[in-house]
Amino acid sequence: MKTKMTLGLVAAVLLTQAGCTTKIRSLPMPAALQTRNAQDVALYFGDEAHAPVKQTFGNKEFAVRMNRQPESSKEVTCNLALTKALQQLRDYAREQHANAVINVKTRFQSTITASATEFTCGASLNGSTLAVRGDVVTLETN
Template sequence: MKTKMMLGLVAAVLLTQAGCTTKIQSLPLPAALQSQNAQDVALYFGEQRHAPVRQTLGSKEFAVRVPRQPQDSREFTCNLALAKGVQQLRDFAREQHANAVINVTTRFQHNESTSPNEFKCGASLNGSTLAVRGDIVTLETQ
């Protein structure tokens, strides 16, 4: 009887641990983030080309975690986390009267992406997590 109970507890612990495993994802940037909107704060991922910098206002990083619903894929929640982090960067840039965020990077723990086409995210059965960082600047306008 005790052996069965112990085996049941071990099995429960193993199943719980297996469900909490976070996978590091490298996903394509959504097309909406790769195009610039003149009405919004521009985002330049990695070393994407941009107009000359008139003023640098510092760097900012936001860490984001989005809980996962049972029907959501890991990719979906990673995209939500990225959208939330980018929105926080843009909101902060607006508060600083900046018109762009350059050198935008994403990371999960120590796994960073400086790519203009992909982003890093940590995804588990419980949710997705990432950090978004960028340099807040005012770019010269034509």
């Protein structure tokens, strides 16, 4: 009797933990985030070409976790997390009076992506997590 109860408890714990496993995903960068608005802080992912740097304000990282809504897919939740993290990065750049963030990378744990076409996100049944990092700068303008 005790053995059956112990096995039942172990099985319940394993099933609960299996549902919460976070998977590292590489997803396509949303098109809206790939365009640059001259009125906003420009984002340059990875080694994308940009104007010469006039002033640098250092490297900044923001991590975001978004809870998944029942009707949302993991991809949608990852996109929302990315959008929120990039907005925080832009807000910080504005506070520094910078006009761009260069060398932008996305990260989940030790998996890093430096790409204008893909980003890294950790997705589970409960939500999505990622971090964005970049160099906050003022670029020369013509």
